[in-house]
Amino acid sequence: MLTTVVGSYPSLPQDPKSIGSKISNFLGSYDPYIPALEIAVKDQVNARVDIISDGQVRGDMIEVFARNIHGMAVVENTPKILGKIKPAVNSSGTHDLKLAIKTAHKISKDFLNSFKTDSKLFDGNDLNKNFKGVKGIITGPTTLVLASRVEGYYNRDKKEKIIADMAIALKKEAYELQEAGAAVIQIDEPYLSTGVADIKTAKNALKMITDSLDVPVSLHVCGDVGDVLKDILKFSVQIIDCEFAGIPNNIQSLEQEYNDSKKIGFGCIDTKVEGVDELNDVVKLIKKGVDIIGEENMMVDPDCGMRMLSRDTALLKLKKMTEAVGWL
Numbered sequence: 337m338l339t340t341v342v343g344s345y346p347s348l349p350q351d352p353k354s355i356g357s358k359i360s361n362f363l364g365s366y367d368p369y370i371p372a373l374e375i376a377v378k379d380q381v382n383a384r385v386d387i388i389s390d391g392q393v394r395g396d397m398i399e400v401f402a403r404n405i406h407g408m409a410v411v412e413n414t415p416k417i418l419g420k421i422k423p424a425v426n427s428s429g430t431h432d433l434k435l436a437i438k439t440a441h442k443i444s445k446d447f448l449n450s451f452k453t454d455s456k457l458f459d460g461n462d463l464n465k466n467f468k469g470v471k472g473i474i475t476g477p478t479t480l481v482l483a484s485r486v487e488g489y490y491n492r493d494k495k496e497k498i499i500a501d502m503a504i505a506l507k508k509e510a511y512e513l514q515e516a517g518a519a520v521i522q523i524d525e526p527y528l529s530t531g532v533a534d535i536k537t538a539k540n541a542l543k544m545i546t547d548s549l550d551v552p553v554s555l556h557v558c559g560d561v562g563d564v565l566k567d568i569l570k571f572s573v574q575i576i577d578c579e580f581a582g583i584p585n586n587i588q589s590l591e592q593e594y595n596d597s598k599k600i601g602f603g604c605i606d607t608k609v610e611g612v613d614e615l616n617d618v619v620k621l622i623k624k625g626v627d628i629i630g631e632e633n634m635m636v637d638p639d640c641g642m643r644m645l646s647r648d649t650a651l652l653k654l655k656k657m658t659e660a661v662g663w664l
């Protein structure tokens with residue numbers, strides 16, 4: 337069974353250590369997030385995770401995009417929409433994605449060989465059990481708009497138009513991540529489970545993004561998805577990714593709504609608590625999921641991003657997850 341992560345990893349920017357990096361620092365070209373990314377990649381590869389992320393080490397899932405997309409800005413820690421939203425000139429994530437791929441290849445022959453043989457996540461209709469890769473991650477248009485304060489150009493009561501423009505901006509980013517070598521594109525839309533998002537608008541916006549992509553797309557929605565699972569299972573993506581460890585209700589919702597139309601990213605590690613999950617509990621939970629959706633439709637991951645945990649805990653949790661998969 338394939339293993340993956342949702343995205344963020346607790347790896348902090350690093351002071352320059354080598355003479356080379358100290359010189360770069362002196363010249364103003366040192367990037368403290370690069371060693372942070374390398375640590376995140378190393379830990380994920382060492383925990384034997386199949387589809388890893390770049391660790392999203394540069395900051396918050398909203399701000400990283402708000403700083404870059406035309407028409408947005410971060411003012412006193414608040415993401416704002418100040419003008420007409422247009423695609424960013426430069427991608428937010430392709431540089432880090434390429435670096436993560438390179439780092440994973442250096443550490444692991446499995447990653448390198450998977451790339452050389454050009455293997456794909458899907459083997460026909462089933463998930464390819466031998467797949468390794470790095471995912472490209474974007475924050476979804478609905479979440480980006482609803483998490484920002486609208487202060488210019490748009491009528492703040494007409495979110496549909498803003499979300500559609502945001503989708504056009506993110507479509508370019510997603511396409512660039514694909515071209516940079518992303519094995520999967522993941523779209524994070526935590527706002528879809530909160531009750532404040534219009535699901536039809538969200539669906540149309542996501543379709544605008546996914547229409548131009550050839551790689552599989554995973555939609556991550558955290559929280560209790562009881563009210564929306566039926567709808568999001570109809571979105572134009574191949575994988576729906578939710579929390580099942582921290583939110584037991586989601587298991588019942590899956591049981592009621594699952595219809596074989598999508599693969600499921602099955603969150604099986606609680607990312608809200610520092611305590612490391614018990615192996616038995618994780619194995620039991622995964623087995624419950626398998627009974628509902630079938631092994632061929634399932635990949636497992638932690639419930640959500642791991643930014644809030646300590647690095648030691650995050651690594652132990654990832655190892656527990658891959659160990660649990662080994663016990664199946």
Ligand SMILES: [Zn+2]
Pocket residue numbers: 342526556557558639640641
């Ligand atoms: Zn999440």
